[in-house]
Amino acid sequence: MNYNRVNAEIAAELTSIVGSRNVVTDPDLLYSYSYDEVTETKWQHLPEIVVKPENTEQVSRIMQLANRERIPVTPRGAGTGLAAGAVPFLGGIVLSLERMNKIIELDRANMFMVVEPGVTTAEVQRCAQEAGLFYAGDPCSADSSFIGGNIATNAGGNKAIRYGVTGQHVFGLEVVLASGQIMNLGGKVIKEVSGYNLIRLMTGSEGTLGIITRIYLKLLPRPQFNGVMMAPFESIFAAIQLVPKMITGSGIVPTSIEFMDSLCIKAAEQFLNCQLMFNQAAAFVIIELDGNSENQLMTEMEMLAEQCYQNNALEVLVGDNAATRERIWKPRRVLAEALRVISPVYSMEDIVVPISQIPDTVMAINRLSEKYGIRIANFGHAGDGNIHATLLKDNLTDQAWEEGKEKLLDELYAEVYARRGKISGEHGIGAKRKKALARYADPIALQTMKAIKKALDPNNILNPGKILDLE
Numbered sequence: 001m002n003y004n005r006v007n008a009e010i011a012a013e014l015t016s017i018v019g020s021r022n023v024v025t026d027p028d029l030l031y032s033y034s035y036d037e038v039t040e041t042k043w044q045h046l047p048e049i050v051v052k053p054e055n056t057e058q059v060s061r062i063m064q065l066a067n068r069e070r071i072p073v074t075p076r077g078a079g080t081g082l083a084a085g086a087v088p089f090l091g092g093i094v095l096s097l098e099r100m101n102k103i104i105e106l107d108r109a110n111m112f113m114v115v116e117p118g119v120t121t122a123e124v125q126r127c128a129q130e131a132g133l134f135y136a137g138d139p140c141s142a143d144s145s146f147i148g149g150n151i152a153t154n155a156g157g158n159k160a161i162r163y164g165v166t167g168q169h170v171f172g173l174e175v176v177l178a179s180g181q182i183m184n185l186g187g188k189v190i191k192e193v194s195g196y197n198l199i200r201l202m203t204g205s206e207g208t209l210g211i212i213t214r215i216y217l218k219l220l221p222r223p224q225f226n227g228v229m230m231a232p233f234e235s236i237f238a239a240i241q242l243v244p245k246m247i248t249g250s251g252i253v254p255t256s257i258e259f260m261d262s263l264c265i266k267a268a269e270q271f272l273n274c275q276l277m278f279n280q281a282a283a284f285v286i287i288e289l290d291g292n293s294e295n296q297l298m299t300e301m302e303m304l305a306e307q308c309y310q311n312n313a314l315e316v317l318v319g320d321n322a323a324t325r326e327r328i329w330k331p332r333r334v335l336a337e338a339l340r341v342i343s344p345v346y347s348m349e350d351i352v353v354p355i356s357q358i359p360d361t362v363m364a365i366n367r368l369s370e371k372y373g374i375r376i377a378n379f380g381h382a383g384d385g386n387i388h389a390t391l392l393k394d395n396l397t398d399q400a401w402e403e404g405k406e407k408l409l410d411e412l413y414a415e416v417y418a419r420r421g422k423i424s425g426e427h428g429i430g431a432k433r434k435k436a437l438a439r440y441a442d443p444i445a446l447q448t449m450k451a452i453k454k455a456l457d458p459n460n461i462l463n464p465g466k467i468l469d470l471e
Contacts, residue, residue, distance in 0.1 A: 001460050001470070003090060004070050006048040014051050014093070017061045022099065024050035033094045036081040037336070038432060039345045043084040047074065047094040054099040056174060056182060056213040063211070064180030066093055072464050073178075075207035077117065077149030080141045082348055083430025085153065085206045089465050097148055100213065106131055111219040112171070112188045117148020117212050124217065134222040136163035139426075140333050148212050154204035156426035161247075161383040162255045162290065163220070165426065167203040172216030175202055177209075178457035187216055201452070206428050207463040209456050223290035225297045226255075228319035230328045231308040232281035236261055236366075236378075239283035241359045242311040243382040246287075248355075250307060252300050256288040257383030258332050264339070264379045268331035271338035276331060278314060285313075285382070286332055335379055335388075343375075343392035347405055350433075351416045352386045352425030364415045365389045372408045374401075386425035413440055429467045438468065 006014075015023050024030055027046065035044040053059045066073045072092035079086055088094050101118035108131055115124060121142040128135040139145055139157035149155075151173075156165045163169075172186035185199045186192060202210055233239035243257055260268070261283045269276045278284075287304055291297035305316040319325035331338075339346055353361050362378055365387070369376040374396070380388040391408065393401045413423055417440050423429075429437050438446065449468055453460070460470055 001464070002070070003072050003092065003461075003464075005091065006071060006093065010065065010069055010071065011049055013065055014049065014062065017058050017065075018051050018053050022052040022054070024052075033076060033079070033096065034087065036079045036084060036086050038082060038084045038087075039340065040347070043087060043432060045087055045089045046091070047088040048091045050094045050096055052096045052099045056176060059095065059176045059211055059213055060180045060182055062093070062095060062180075063176055063178060066461050067179055067459055070459055070461065072461050074463055075152070075211045077146035077152070078120070078141075078144055080145040081149060081153065081430065082350070082427040083153075083206075083424070083432045085428050085430030085432075085463070085466055086149075087431065089431060092461075095211065097146065097211075097213075100148075101146075103127055104214070107188065108133070110188050111221075113217045113219055114172075115147055115215050115217065117146055117151075117215065119147050121145050121147050121150055128219050129222065131219075132222055133219040135169065135217060135219055137166045137169055137217075139166075140336070147215060147217070151203050151212055151215060152206050153426065153428035156381060156384065156386060158256045158258065158288070158381065160381060160386075161257060162253050167200060169218050170199060170203055170215060171218050172214075173199055173202055173212055174214035175210035175212055178459065178462045182213075183210070190218070204428070206430060206466055208453060208466055209462065211462070224292045225290070225294050226325070227289050227291075227297055227301050228325045228328050229287045229301060229305060229308070230317045230319070231285045231287070231305075231313040232278035232315060232317075233283050233285065233311075233313055234281060235312070236283045237359060237363065238312045239285050240362045240382065242285060242308065242313075243358050244355045245311065246304060246307055247383060250303060252289070252304060254287050254304070254383060255290045256286065256381070258286040258380070259382040260284050260286075260332055260335065260379040261377065263375065263377040264335055265331070267338040267342050267377065268334055271334055271341055272331065277317065281314060284331075286328060332379070335377075339377055339390055339392065343394050345393040345401070346377075347391040347409070348427075349389045349391070349409070349412070350386070350424045350427040351389060351412065351421060352384070353416060353419045353421035355383070355385045357419040357421065358382060358385055358387070361387065361415065361419060361421070365412065368408050368411055368415075372404045374404050374408055381425075384425070385421070409436070431466055434465070434467060434469065
């Protein structure tokens with residue numbers, strides 16, 4: 001499609017909408033809006049202009065202008081994405097939601113929180129906790145990611161086994177469409193079948209169908225007790241084989257089951273500049289449990305610890321207070337930054353498979369690593385089958401890296417789909433996985449997605465070139 005550029009007249013009109021302090025045109029300042037957390041420079045591109053609205057009306061006016069003038073708009077939250085989904089590859093306008101950062105309401109009676117998209121996930125969690133409630137969404141980027149971005153990618157996170165992914169806590173949305181029209185969906189009702197489920201359509205649409213400007217989040221009663229265990233293993237197969245056994249054989253639903261292999265352990269140790277216990281292990285498995293009875297929690301932890309030992313765990317370390325829980329969790333939480341230190345360029349994948357397929361999938365990843373001579377750090381949300389296989393460039397030449405990485409990923413995705421898995425569990429498709437989606441997704445499903453995109457955004461101005469391409 002042909003797009004127009006942002007000329008002086010359009011820049012002036014945008015300035016009249018949001019004010020001169022909320023418009024960025026300086027190339028040095030534009031640079032920070034040209035990338036997300038994908039490390040390769042080919043996934044970067046400067047916008048022509050950045051605008052920072054502070055309310056829904058301003059977002060609506062910006063979209064009316066962009067639609068009229070055929071200018072691409074890239075919605076952007078905190079830029080913590082891992083699929084180049086907020087990168088403006090066609091230039092145009094970056095619409096940053098950083099100023100829309102208010103918690104509008106905390107409704108204790110109905111256990112709902114109403115927020116704008118620029119509130120950090122950690123602030124949502126803190127606000128709920130102060131009210132004696134609990135927001136269960138918990139991506140590792142909670143301190144920096146915006147709740148709007150979590151919804152745009154339907155982020156999973158650490159607590160998805162027990163509480164589900166982000167979308168399962170979203171019961172209402174206000175959305176600005178490509179035309180500038182404002183659409184209100186759902187609200188504070190728990191059950192609704194009043195037509196198509198447009199909330200679920202917008203959740204995970206990565207800013208390609210609309211811009212989320214208000215969110216209704218369902219809160220839960222806060223669990224009274226929490227416990228964490230870490231089990232080191234001398235065999236990665238023994239560690240990962242534990243996961244489906246624990247999920248299906250214990251009768252217990254953990255809050256989290258995370259794992260990290262030896263490469264991740266070493267990276268975290270280097271990043272944190274401290275020696276981790278059992279740092280020679282082949283893998284760590286981290287298990288978290290919530291409960292409202294201390295006796296029940298302790299009984300369940302003992303049962304799961306016994307399962308770890310039966311699967312040849314070297315030890316089971318228990319975190320039963322805030323300090324020891326943080327000591328167990330911290331190496332896992334810093335992995336994205338830690339891996340970047342040992343290899344500034346990497347490709348973090350987001351594959352997801354049925355939990356019974358986790359052991360064989362991890363073994364297949366390790367075989368591909370040896371075949372192509374590319375180190376792969378494996379970690380992720382093992383309890384829901386979501387594995388972040390992270391390919392490290394290390395000292396490979398650019399050509400060797402590109403050629404080897406593409407061949408390896410082709411084989412990896414084929415393995416995943418052969419096991420009835422998918423190429424993304426929570427990071428999204430963005431631009432990074434667009435070609436792979438076109439290759440592996442059901443063709444009728446792709447055709448349906450394109451029809452929806454064309455219906456809601458006929459001029460293809462909302463985050464164009466992400467998820468799929470239109471003819």
